[in-house]
Amino acid sequence: MKNRLSYRLQNMAYSQTIAMATKARNLINKGFDVINLSLGEPDFYPPKFVLNAAKKAIDDGYHYYTPVSGYIDLKEAICEKFKRDNNLKYFPSQIVVSTGAKQSIINVLLSLLNKNDEVIIPSPYWVSYVQMVKFCESNPIIIPTKIDNNFKVCPKQLEKSITSKTKLFIFSTPCNPTGSVYSYEELKNLSKVFKKYPKILILSDEIYEHICYSKNTPTSIASFSEIYPQVITLNGLSKSFSMTGWRIGYIGAPKWIAKSCDKIQGQMTSCANSIAQRSAIAALKASPNSIKYMINKFKNRRDIVLKMIKEIPGLKWNIPKGAFYIFPNISNFFGKKLFGKIITNSDQFSEFLLEKAKVATVSGSAFGEPECLRISYSSSEKKIIEAFKRIKKILI
Ligand code: PMP
Numbered sequence: 229m230k231n232r233l234s235y236r237l238q239n240m241a242y243s244q245t246i247a248m249a250t251k252a253r254n255l256i257n258k259g260f261d262v263i264n265l266s267l268g269e270p271d272f273y274p275p276k277f278v279l280n281a282a283k284k285a286i287d288d289g290y291h292y293y294t295p296v297s298g299y300i301d302l303k304e305a306i307c308e309k310f311k312r313d314n315n316l317k318y319f320p321s322q323i324v325v326s327t328g329a330k331q332s333i334i335n336v337l338l339s340l341l342n343k344n345d346e347v348i349i350p351s352p353y354w355v356s357y358v359q360m361v362k363f364c365e366s367n368p369i370i371i372p373t374k375i376d377n378n379f380k381v382c383p384k385q386l387e388k389s390i391t392s393k394t395k396l397f398i399f400s401t402p403c404n405p406t407g408s409v410y411s412y413e414e415l416k417n418l419s420k421v422f423k424k425y426p427k428i429l430i431l432s433d434e435i436y437e438h439i440c441y442s443k444n445t446p447t448s449i450a451s452f453s454e455i456y457p458q459v460i461t462l463n464g465l466s467k468s469f470s471m472t473g474w475r476i477g478y479i480g481a482p483k484w485i486a487k488s489c490d491k492i493q494g495q496m497t498s499c500a501n502s503i504a505q506r507s508a509i510a511a512l513k514a515s516p517n518s519i520k521y522m523i524n525k526f527k528n529r530r531d532i533v534l535k536m537i538k539e540i541p542g543l544k545w546n547i548p549k550g551a552f553y554i555f556p557n558i559s560n561f562f563g564k565k566l567f568g569k570i571i572t573n574s575d576q577f578s579e580f581l582l583e584k585a586k587v588a589t590v591s592g593s594a595f596g597e598p599e600c601l602r603i604s605y606s607s608s609e610k611k612i613i614e615a616f617k618r619i620k621k622i623l624i
């Protein structure tokens with residue numbers, strides 16, 4: 229039966245983040261006391277004013293298809309948000325609202341990529357980029373980065389990986405899975421390379437924008453005016469407003485790209501959910517101060533993680549400056565016997581933690597770095613503390 233599936237699908241891997249979360253959920257449903265630090269999913273309720281906007285939207289009768297790229301007043305609110313938070317000037321004609329940032333990404337890739345095009349992706353990368361690029365029959369060109377450099381790509385590496393086939397560069401800042409945030413200077417230096425190659429486009433995934441622990445808010449690479457026409461700025465409400473299930477993502481992009489995403493979406497999904505779109509207006513019009521309480525909690529959780537991880541010998545990590553993941557190098561354990569079994573890679577290490585500590589994590593192989601492990605700290609302090617106690621207990 230398998231070979232009746234399209235070859236594109238046969239070549240696609242399952243999402244390892246989703247797979248691990250499903251596994252953890254199934255074990256929990258069977259009564260196992262599993263702590264799930266696999267998925268990057270905030271455990272808060274969305275803010276009250278967002279919930280109220282959803283209730284009002286239902287009462288006000290927003291039950292029908294919306295314009296394909298989103299309600300005009302939502303697109304206006306997104307333009308205002310880009311101006312307010314990112315110093316970016318976009319017009320509503322450059323905005324496309326989609327069913328989560330995931331759909332925004334695939335819209336962009338399907339719009340741009342042809343067979344054998346090259347897409348540069350620094351590793352560690354977010355799990356779905358590579359699979360989506362391959363699905364479009366293009367080739368991911370991976371730039372490995374180092375933990376000592378906070379897993380950031382430098383201009384020299386970038387330029388070296390560019391060829392005549394390069395179409396696109398994809399990265400996230402703050403980064404999932406490393407928590408690294410590119411500074412203004414670092415992005416400026418990368419933008420100088422891109423300026424030399426005006427045909428190369430950049431998909432800047434800024435979905436963790438507000439979840440940042442330094443005083444300076446993260447820079448959007450599109451704010452370097454020389455490369456603005458090359459950038460697609462991606463964002464969404466899943467992380468910052470704790471609205472993962474509401475499925476709202478959006479892009480600000482050159483008009484020709486926005487138009488093609490609109491065309492694809494018109495055939496594939498018609499539009500994002502109408503009630504979620506009305507709520508998104510309330511979310512985006514609110515001051516970022518209204519979600520500060522969640523960011524403070526994440527910072528507190530990060531600090532707990534940083535304190536507890538020190539107690540586990542043999543790990544090496546970078547300090548996450550944003551998002552809600554820590555990505556330690558666990559290769560010290562490879563070749564060692566743990567509970568009678570030799571661990572040789574991060575898939576086995578992650579399985580071992582699930583089996584023996586009942587803590588769900590995601591293997592670094594999902595993110596292109598098989599020596600690391602992703603631990604999400606989007607759960608409660610209590611769960612995080614208990615999870616680290618359990619991990620420590622079985623490792624020392
Ligand atoms: N980009 C990154 C870096 C992510 O971590 C995620 C996970 N949610 C997404 C995109 C997709 O987000 P959404 O829930 O809006 O589809």
Ligand code: GLU
Nearest residue numbers: 243245246266267268404
């Ligand atoms: N982005 C989250 C993660 O990396 C959610 C899972 C997913 O969308 O793949 O865990």
